[in-house]
Amino acid sequence: MRVLAIGCHPDDAEFGCFGTLARCVARGDEVYVCGITNGSGGSMTLEPDEIAAIRVKEAEAAAKAIGAKEYFNLGVYDLYVDSNDRAVIDKLVDVIRYTKPDMIFTQYHEDYMRDHTETSLLAFNASFIATIPNYKTKYPVLEVVPSIFYMESEGVSDFRPTDYVDISDTIELKTEALKCHESQYGWLSAHTGNDAFAASHAKNQFRGKQCGAEYAECFSRCMLNQRVNTYRMLPEGR
Secondary structure (H helix, E strand, O other), X not given: OEEEEEXXXXXXXXXXXXXXXXXXXXXXXXXXXXEEEOOOOOOOOOOHHHHHHHHHHHHHHHHHXXXXXXXXXXXXXXXXXXXXXXXXXXXXXXXXXXXXXXEEEEOOOOOOOHHHHHHHHHHHHHHHHOOOXXXXXXXXXXXXXXXXXXXXXXXXXXXXXXXXXXXXXXXXXXXXXXXXXXXXXXXXXXXXXXXXXXXXXXXXXXXXXHHOOOOEEEEEEOOOOXXXXXXXXXXXXX
16 A cells, blocks of 8 residues: 655644554555645744754654654745645646555644645645646656545544544654654743643644553544545554
């Protein structure tokens, strides 16, 4: 199976689905990661281009840590994500056509910031556009509309999962990937007032208790036409 995670900022997919992606790699899937923004807003001290260069490298290292095949970054500046931007749509369509995913993980469509919700729309729209033969981009048309699993949002208190994945065996690998984002330790604490890394660990522990595992990630599956099938795509059990 081929799997593509489309995160908004350079660490969003890591928080939302890297335990699951690591399990996908372990079962033999081809896993790819794509960031929409370059993380230019993620510093109290560095200029946008300075922090962006650092954050993209951190994301590349995180993807490598879990065994992802390739990392892409579309280079949009933070706070400028626009799901109607044709140039960005075309870039994402080509990433999708190049990777040919059977399923996509992406941001939840209800979130605390516009960049995240616009990324959700981009992933949804671009993954359908990629299957339209008369929409011409660099790579050949995708034959099947990919299934979509929305990652749990940090900013939504009433997220209702449809699927859980036991990540007890990959929680340490996920932690190692998150540690690659060294530039964000101080930034996230200063901006949010919380330890985002500790909160992520606690959330995975909480979701694990809900499904009888030590640690778990959960997702809300897109159940619209052409996005569903008759078999389970996510990793089973442990």
